Amino acid sequence: MTSVTVDAAGEQLVLLPQKAVYWPREKLLAIADIHFGKAAAFRSFGIPVPRGTTTENLDALDALIDATGANHVLFLGDFLHARAAHAAGTQAALLAWRRRRCDLVLTLVRGNHDKHAGDPADVLGIDLVDEPYTVGPLSFCHHPDLDAPGFVLAGHVHPVYVLATRFDALRLPCFVLGPRRMILPSFGSFTGGHAIRPEEGDRIFITSGEAVHSVKANLSR
Template identity: 65%
Template sequence: MSAREVIVAGETLLLLAQKALYWPREKMLVIADIHFGKAASFRAQGVPVPRGTTTQNLAELDALMIEHEVAHIMFLGDFLHARAAHAVATVAAMLAWRLRHPALKLTLVRGNHDRHAGDPAASLAIEMVDEPHVIGPFAFCHHPDIETGGYALAGHIHPSYLLATRFDALRLPCFVVGPSRMILPSFGAFTGGFLITPAPGDAIYVSSGEAVHFVR
């Protein structure tokens, strides 16, 4: 299934195959670690990496907004990868996307990369907040290990999980759903993943890109 419904802190949430979270009651899309400008940052250092990751990220946001009614996007940190993400072409692409969605509310919980990269351009009209940012029962964070006043929704880790048999293994991005916090997979193209070991009480849901599967 392309989405998996979970009940967390008394609220129904959808884990989406596109590595995002949707909160239907608030019409909110939650995105972790989009890392705009990461490829541009590598190219600025002379590393030959693919172009078009910003366009790909924006297209995937558009696709999610077609599939779900979205009034608010909450970014859980690391919106920009580095200062090189302020490159003219990157900012122009983001601004063109923003102008197509003028009524959409955007909020960014600052992450560690955002503090180095600096805030996004003011023309993007993004509300900037620090963690934990509390709405209802949820504390929106970048780091999953900070003290919060609610159930934490966080990123930072870029979690992935290894599915293995005797003959093969497959590493997939995952949602880590614990008793007091959920860690979302990184949304951005060209961001990689960190192989996690679940803690006691953690449920793991992997995304194949087309479906979300409960694995433990």
């Protein structure tokens, strides 16, 4: 897999094809919008959706931790999707994963879904903070337009970029890198995406799942 390294506030950040950012100096992995329990929330309303998304997300997270050597995972909001995410099956899977990863530091910057869902169970050992959560020159947030003292890393938007020809179009998750903030794509496997319109000064990095590529943003879209 091919990643891309960018500079943000003098720090080297690695944009990973698996839709996450790694900060090597801090051995910190930033994940946005994993939305554990979203499928369970849909099923609670009688909507038939696939099972196994929690396990899929945890497997993807494990692969990233092993690949990077991260010792700190920081969730940029929307760790839980709704109160239905506290369902026994979802919680059991999270607890089993946490027991396997007991030495890992976990931090959650609360997002809008977390406020409705309620905090994760204490037994998961997650440090809970409000935005902005600032470490050195970087401010970790859920909302990208929040006033913060440092360069902002945020989620919330679930950005995708549309690559179009005359005959076809492809929506791919993307990182949006601006002068003062970066928006990460949604990490969750069942979260959808929002086609973004780049602003002046934004750089777009799409991910195919195998590689990250810089694309020339069309500001007139």
